[in-house]
Amino acid sequence: MxxxxxVELTRGARRESMHTGAIAVAAAxxxxxGALGGVEQPIFPRSAIKPLQALPLLQTGAADRYAFGAxxxxxxxxxxxxxxxxxxxxxxxxxxxxxxxxxxxxxxxEPLDAAAARDLVRNGRTPTPLNHNCSGKHAGMLATxxxxxxxxxxxxxxxxxVQLRIQATLEDMTGQRLGAEMRGIDGCSxxxxxxxxxxxxxxxxxxxxxxxVSGERADACxxxxxxxxxxxxxxxxxxxxxxxxxASLPGKVLIKSGAEGVHxxxxxxxxxxxxxxxxxxxxxAADLVAANLVSELYPEAAHVLxxxxxxxxxxGLTVGEIRAAAALTSFLPRLR
Amino acid sequence: MxxxxxVELTRGARRESMHTGAIAVAAAxxxxxGALGGVEQPIFPRSAIKPLQALPLLQTGAADRYAFGAxxxxxxxxxxxxxxxxxxxxxxxxxxxxxxxxxxxxxxxEPLDAAAARDLVRNGRTPTPLNHNCSGKHAGMLATxxxxxxxxxxxxxxxxxVQLRIQATLEDMTGQRLGAEMRGIDGCSxxxxxxxxxxxxxxxxxxxxxxxVSGERADACxxxxxxxxxxxxxxxxxxxxxxxxxASLPGKVLIKSGAEGVHxxxxxxxxxxxxxxxxxxxxxAADLVAANLVSELYPEAAHVLxxxxxxxxxxGLTVGEIRAAAALTSFLPRLR
Numbered sequence: 001m002x003x004x005x006x007v008e009l010t011r012g013a014r015r016e017s018m019h020t021g022a023i024a025v026a027a028a029x030x031x032x033x034g035a036l037g038g039v040e041q042p043i044f045p046r047s048a049i050k051p052l053q054a055l056p057l058l059q060t061g062a063a064d065r066y067a068f069g070a071x072x073x074x075x076x077x078x079x080x081x082x083x084x085x086x087x088x089x090x091x092x093x094x095x096x097x098x099x100x101x102x103x104x105x106x107x108x109x110e111p112l113d114a115a116a117a118r119d120l121v122r123n124g125r126t127p128t129p130l131n132h133n134c135s136g137k138h139a140g141m142l143a144t145x146x147x148x149x150x151x152x153x154x155x156x157x158x159x160x161x162v163q164l165r166i167q168a169t170l171e172d173m174t175g176q177r178l179g180a181e182m183r184g185i186d187g188c189s190x191x192x193x194x195x196x197x198x199x200x201x202x203x204x205x206x207x208x209x210x211x212x213v214s215g216e217r218a219d220a221c222x223x224x225x226x227x228x229x230x231x232x233x234x235x236x237x238x239x240x241x242x243x244x245x246x247a248s249l250p251g252k253v254l255i256k257s258g259a260e261g262v263h264x265x266x267x268x269x270x271x272x273x274x275x276x277x278x279x280x281x282x283x284x285a286a287d288l289v290a291a292n293l294v295s296e297l298y299p300e301a302a303h304v305l306x307x308x309x310x311x312x313x314x315x316g317l318t319v320g321e322i323r324a325a326a327a328l329t330s331f332l333p334r335l336r
Numbered sequence: 337m338x339x340x341x342x343v344e345l346t347r348g349a350r351r352e353s354m355h356t357g358a359i360a361v362a363a364a365x366x367x368x369x370g371a372l373g374g375v376e377q378p379i380f381p382r383s384a385i386k387p388l389q390a391l392p393l394l395q396t397g398a399a400d401r402y403a404f405g406a407x408x409x410x411x412x413x414x415x416x417x418x419x420x421x422x423x424x425x426x427x428x429x430x431x432x433x434x435x436x437x438x439x440x441x442x443x444x445x446e447p448l449d450a451a452a453a454r455d456l457v458r459n460g461r462t463p464t465p466l467n468h469n470c471s472g473k474h475a476g477m478l479a480t481x482x483x484x485x486x487x488x489x490x491x492x493x494x495x496x497x498v499q500l501r502i503q504a505t506l507e508d509m510t511g512q513r514l515g516a517e518m519r520g521i522d523g524c525s526x527x528x529x530x531x532x533x534x535x536x537x538x539x540x541x542x543x544x545x546x547x548x549v550s551g552e553r554a555d556a557c558x559x560x561x562x563x564x565x566x567x568x569x570x571x572x573x574x575x576x577x578x579x580x581x582x583a584s585l586p587g588k589v590l591i592k593s594g595a596e597g598v599h600x601x602x603x604x605x606x607x608x609x610x611x612x613x614x615x616x617x618x619x620x621a622a623d624l625v626a627a628n629l630v631s632e633l634y635p636e637a638a639h640v641l642x643x644x645x646x647x648x649x650x651x652g653l654t655v656g657e658i659r660a661a662a663a664l665t666s667f668l669p670r671l672r
Contacts, residue, residue: 002338002356009596009617011380011520011521011528011530012517012519012520013517014378014380014520016379016380016520016596016617017597017615017616018615019616020338020356020615020616042350044350044352105651106650106651107649107650107651118457121454121457122457122458122460124458132650181348181349182348182350183348184348184350184352184656185347185348185649185655186649186655187649187650187655188649188650188651189649189650189651189653192347194348194350260345260352260353261353279353279616280353280354280355280356280616280618281345281352281353282616282618285616313443313521313522313523313525314443314444314445314468314523314524314525315443315524316443317521317525319520319521319523320520
C-alpha cells in the first residue's frame, strides 16, 4: 500500500534511514512510460511548476513589452539562491517593468546559498524580498499584471486575474480540473494546486515537446526552456542540481525542483516528462532520485549530477552511504 | 509491512508530506507497555544514548577525581547548541581535568544555535571543536581515559578501553550483544551500535528506575539524570525540546534526542523507558512524536512542549499544519 523505498542511507553495514516516494514518466498524450509508487495520488508540486506558471508572462505579451530576455525568463522559471548575482538580476527585471522590490509579495527569505547568507550577516545586513527564492517568479507575475492593467498590489491572491490565468494554464497543460479543494497556499503566498504525478509528468512532456499544445503556447514553452538552458545559474544557483543538469545537458533536460521533496522536468529529445515526490518531503532524497533519473537517460552527465555515495562525518571519516534503493535501481533501466 | 504514519503535514485541505516510524515503551524487566511499528528492528540511536555512554565517567571514578558537578555531567549527557555559554562550560570541564580543546577528537561543527552561528560569522570567527554538539561527551571520555591512565589521543577508536567500557555498559543496560556487524561510526567519530527500540526503551527504564541495575551503577544513573534536570540548558539549549522537557518536568522525564530522527528517554515515576525512530531521519517528526508522548503522560507540560500546529509561510500566512497522525493519536492514550 505504501510507496516503495527510493533512497536509503547506510551507517556501517546497516541501513540507518530511508525515503519512500513515487515517480511518473509520461508522454505528451498522457501515456505512462514508467511509474513507480502511487502516481495517481495528487501532490503539491510547489516550485517545480514554475516553468508552467511562467507561460502567461509570455502569452500575454508582457515579457516582450518589457523586453525580457533569457535572464529574466530564467528567473521567472527559477528558485534562485538569493546571491548578489540573483538579487541584482531580479532588481533589473523589476526595473525593466518600471517596478522595484517594494512591489514583491513573496515575503522575505534568507538566501538559500549558505555563503550569501553568511555574507549578509558579516555585512550587518538583513535579507529582503529580493533574496526570496521566488522573487523572479513574482517579478514576472507583477510584470504581467502591469502589462494587463490589473491591480499590482494583490497579484498573489487566488482570485486575481494573474493567478486565474495561471490556473487555467495549469488545467490545460495537466489536463486536470483544479478545484478549490485541491488548492494550497505556497511558501511565497501564491496558490499551488495538488495534481497527480502522472498529470504533472504529462504537462512537462507537452512543455518540452510542444505536442498537443497550441502554436503560440508551444513557442512560449520553447523560449522558456531555452532561457533556462542559456542562463542555468539564474534558475537555481552555483552547485545546485537543477543548474548542473541544465548546464550540462542543454536542449536535452529541463528540470525544476520544488519544496517538500518534488522534482519535475522533461526530455525534449525523448518527448517525455517526469514528476517525482518524496513522501516525507526530503530534499536529499528528491535530488538523488532526480539525479539518478537524468543520469540513467544521459549517462554522460552522471559524473556531474550524481553525488559521491559516501557520507563523511565531522572528522572527514566515511561513515556510510546515501544511494538509490533497490526499487529505484530496478525501475530506472526500464526507461531506456 | 512498513511502519505507520506518525506525523503528517497538511497544505490547504490536503496532506502534503508524512513521516513513518516506530516507538517502543518498556519497563525495566523488558516487558513492553506499548509498541507501534517495527520495534524489534535495530536502529542507530546516535546521540540519544549519551546518558548511557556517560556511565563509565562516573563508575570509573573519573568524574569525582576531577570534581565534575551537575554542569559537567549534564554536558557529558548532552548535545549542546554550541553557544558561548556551552563552549565556555566545556572548556572549563576540560580544564578541570588539566586538558584543553586540542584534545577533542569530535571534529568541528557550526553551532546548532542559529544566533550563535551568525555571531561567529559577524565576529569573523570560525567554529572550533568546542562548538561541536558532542564536545561535552568527548570531554567526559577524555577525562575517563586520563583518570584510567589510558592513551588520550585515541580515546574515540572502537578498540580503546574507553569505548570498550561503554560498549560493555550498553550491552548490560540494553541486554543486547553488540557485535561488530551492528557497529557504525557516529558523526563525532566514536562507535555507535544498532539496537532494537525495545532494548533501548528497556535500557532507559532501567536507567531512570534503577531496577535490575547494580547499586553503584544505579547511583551513577541517578546522578546523571539529576544533573540533566539541574542544568537542562547544558543538555541541549535554549528553546530546544529536550531542554524544555527537562526544565518543565524535573524528576519526571529524562529525554535525549539523536540524529536521524531518534529520541530516547524515561519516566522515573512510572518506571518506564521509551525509544522512537523516524524512518526517514526527520527531526521535525521525531521532536513532534516525543513532545506528544511526554505531553500524553504529563499533560501539564503540553503547552511548553507541543509546538503550534499551524505552519506559516514567508508572509506569515497560515498554509497548513504539522500534527500527530491517526496511528499515533490512537496509540498514545493507551499508555496512560
